[in-house]
Every structure is written in C-alpha cells, then in structure tokens.
Amino acid sequence: MTAAAPVPKVNMGKPVPRYDAAAKVTGRATYASDMPLDNPAYAFLATSAIARGRIDGFDLDDAKRVRGVIDIVTHENAPKLKESKLFSNGGYAGTTIQPLKSADIAHDGQIIAVVVAESYEAAREAANRVKVSYTATAPSATFDSPGTTTAAAKGQSAQFKEDPEVGDFAKAFDAAEIKLTASYETPTQHHNPMELFSTSCVWMGDNLVIYEGSQFVYGLKNGVAEQLGIDADKVRVVNPYVGGGFGSRGSMTPRTAIIAGIAKRLNRPIKLVPTRDQGFTITTHRAETRHEIKLGASRDGKLLALRHEGAEVSSRPDAYCVGGTKTTTRLYACPNVDSLVSIVRADRNTPGFMRSPPEVPYLFALESAMDELALKLNMDPVELRRINDTNFEPIGGKPYTSRSLMACFDEAAKAFGWAQRSPQPKSMSDGDWLIGYGCAATCYPTQMAPSAARVRLQRA
Numbered sequence: 001m002t003a004a005a006p007v008p009k010v011n012m013g014k015p016v017p018r019y020d021a022a023a024k025v026t027g028r029a030t031y032a033s034d035m036p037l038d039n040p041a042y043a044f045l046a047t048s049a050i051a052r053g054r055i056d057g058f059d060l061d062d063a064k065r066v067r068g069v070i071d072i073v074t075h076e077n078a079p080k081l082k083e084s085k086l087f088s089n090g091g092y093a094g095t096t097i098q099p100l101k102s103a104d105i106a107h108d109g110q111i112i113a114v115v116v117a118e119s120y121e122a123a124r125e126a127a128n129r130v131k132v133s134y135t136a137t138a139p140s141a142t143f144d145s146p147g148t149t150t151a152a153a154k155g156q157s158a159q160f161k162e163d164p165e166v167g168d169f170a171k172a173f174d175a176a177e178i179k180l181t182a183s184y185e186t187p188t189q190h191h192n193p194m195e196l197f198s199t200s201c202v203w204m205g206d207n208l209v210i211y212e213g214s215q216f217v218y219g220l221k222n223g224v225a226e227q228l229g230i231d232a233d234k235v236r237v238v239n240p241y242v243g244g245g246f247g248s249r250g251s252m253t254p255r256t257a258i259i260a261g262i263a264k265r266l267n268r269p270i271k272l273v274p275t276r277d278q279g280f281t282i283t284t285h286r287a288e289t290r291h292e293i294k295l296g297a298s299r300d301g302k303l304l305a306l307r308h309e310g311a312e313v314s315s316r317p318d319a320y321c322v323g324g325t326k327t328t329t330r331l332y333a334c335p336n337v338d339s340l341v342s343i344v345r346a347d348r349n350t351p352g353f354m355r356s357p358p359e360v361p362y363l364f365a366l367e368s369a370m371d372e373l374a375l376k377l378n379m380d381p382v383e384l385r386r387i388n389d390t391n392f393e394p395i396g397g398k399p400y401t402s403r404s405l406m407a408c409f410d411e412a413a414k415a416f417g418w419a420q421r422s423p424q425p426k427s428m429s430d431g432d433w434l435i436g437y438g439c440a441a442t443c444y445p446t447q448m449a450p451s452a453a454r455v456r457l458q459r460a
Helices: 021-026 120-129 169-175 217-228 255-266 360-377 381-387 405-416
Strands: 041-047 053-059 069-073 111-117 131-136 149-152 178-186 199-204 207-211 235-238 270-272 289-297 303-314 337-345
Touching: 041 120, 041 255, 069 120, 069 255, 111 120, 111 255, 169 289, 169 303, 169 337, 178 360, 199 255, 207 217, 207 255, 217 235, 217 255, 255 270, 289 360, 303 360, 360 381, 381 405
Parallel strands: 041 270, 207 235, 303 337
Antiparallel strands: 041 111, 053 131, 069 111, 149 337, 178 289, 199 207, 199 270, 289 303
C-alpha cells in the first residue's frame, strides 16, 4: 500500500494496479490511429470559418494541385447518409447536425470538406488551400444573444423527465427568517483526451471495420450501420484502448459515417486524424449553464424553502439537457422545493456527456449557495449541511438505501484540519500565498434496473 493506494476501508474494494498502466506510460499501447492498414489513404478535415450562414461555393483548384491528392469531398459530392436520432432521444448520434449534407452552416468549426490524399502531409496541405466563399449571418451564440430561443426542458428533451417540486415554496420562502438569492454561471467546458478524435475505416467486401476509440462500441456499430443503411452485423468496431474519453467518446459523432462512406466509394482504407483544435467543434462538450438559487432558512440553519432555476445552451436542432435539478432538489432535507430547467437554443454544436458527471454544474450552484447561506448565518458550512442531512429524499419521501454524506465530510475535515482553519476570508497565508479552505458535496444517482442472466453448462 502507498499514499496513492492506501489501505482500503470497509466500504472499499482491494486496490488493483491498472493492467494497462505500464503499456500506456511506456508508449507500448496501440490506439485506433496506430493500427496498421494496407495501403491507406489519409483524410484531413476543412472546417467552417463562420458560425452561421451558407456556403456559396468552393475554389478547389489550388488544393487539387497538391501532389498526392486523391479526392476532395464537399456537400456537393459527399456520400448520402441516413439520419440518426440524438442519443438522448433513443438514437446513437451525439448531434443531429449532419455535416456535408447541405451548404448550410450551423456552427463554427463544422466539417465542410474532407481532403483525401496519399499522405497525411499532402491532405493537410491541400485542406489548407481549400478556398470557401460564404454568406455569413450573425450568429446567436450564447445567453442573451439576440435570436436565441428559450423554453422549458420538460417537453423538449426526452431525457428530461421532471422539474421536481414539493410543498409551497413561495409561501415558505416569504416567511423564512433568513433568505438568500444568488446567481451562478458555468462556462462551456471541452474534452481534451490524450488520443485525438481519429477514425480509420476499412471495407472487406460488404463488411466494414472501424478503428476508433469509443466508450460506446455497440452504439457506434449500430449507429454507423443505420447511417450507411447496412446490417449492423456487417460492422465491427475495433477499440484496443480508448485513449481518454471524459464522455467525449460516449456517442457517435458525424465523422465516422462520412469516412466510412468515402472509404467505400474509393475502395480503399481511409485514416482520419483530426487536429487538436478541431476536437473542440467536431465532438460534444459540456454545456454553458446559468443558475438562480433561492434558499429560505430558520436562524438555526434548517432549510425551509429551496428553489433552483437552471438554464443551459444547446444547439438549434437538439434539446440536449446536461443534468437538471433531480439531484440538487433531493440532496438536503427541505419541505418546500421548486425547480425549473430551461434550454436555450443557439448557433452552437450540440453538447453531450462530460466527466464529473452531468450533475456537476447544478451542484456547483447549490453548494456555492449553501456556503453563502452559512456565511449569512455565521455558521460552519459543514455544520449547516449536517443540520440538513436526511435519510429520506424530500420530493417523494423515499428512503436512501445508504447515505454517507456526513461521514465523508467528517473524514475530510479530520484529514484537512478543518477545525483549525480560520474561517475569515484572506486570513490564512503561507508566505506570499493566501490559503483558503472550502467544502462542497457532490453526488450521482445510481441507475437501477431489473436484470437477468442465463448460464449454460456443457461438457468440455
């Protein structure tokens, strides 16, 4: 046992070294883009320089003069693909925005052309020589931008089921001795995993092999088959190592079926390795959010009223909802709760899964408000949480199967010397450095569902 892997406590499993750790840190691990292909061609993406508008035309003459260029694919000659539903609506796609389908531009950095060449260097050079003429329209990019539309998440997003509420929030908040109203924002956050968002596609007759890092292997297999209009049994996904996902490889992105379609047409393996900056727009991200929290409490810190109103930015076609208030309205005991989540449609690429997990922006807002309430009450923020600890979730009154929140806080307080800290801001320092201690809770709902297994024994 070491500091990195201490002696496990009663509720922990035995620490086991990662079986792939040595291979990854020594460079022996083989990722999807490292897989050897027989006579591959190399693809490079050209992406939109505008955030909204339309492509008027391409000038490809200079690009085609680069030695080794095989093909340049745009919306004018791209393989025709079938649509796939958003993964949160029962489909496989991380976005329903389909690049190369038309001249329309839905967001900045959208794929507008794929250059295929005999070498990566030739494909990159030619892609940089692709000239595009646009008719640009002013984009509606974020909260408060003219042209965005805002509506309640409930009814828009299939994954968003409820705005939890119980009791009479307005009456309880109005009568509370201590009131807090606070607003918070979280920015767009992007994945930057170790392996770039690479895809290699190889056809063997009517069978397709996809080499791609994925957290969604069967979804990718079925989704690409759906887009190509072929039987899923004819698609195989090879994924030796994920190369870091953070949720970014948790759904199918548009690039895969595009590369598969080009490989089919050219009858040649195609390898795509996008650049680091292209990863910001050709895959998903954590949505930008806004929150208003209202807390009403008695002078002894007991919560009497809680309202959490959240909003998040999604794309024009997809009402993706990152998390919502199902956790924040159930974390602490409170008899009067209200909530509302809204989705703002803007000219952005569609958000998606991201590590930490989806509840984090909402819990950040609630936990920040709890700290501000503790300051108003002149109370230790850990003790405020202890006062409002509960073994029953407040919306439906259902008991938790287990709850160790305060045990976690107490362990952390002991480890960090919480009781010895000075609670006044800017009161502790180490040389030129100000030292601050803070606390926060987070949680994640356990997804439970019925399951079954069949075991067959037979003679070897």
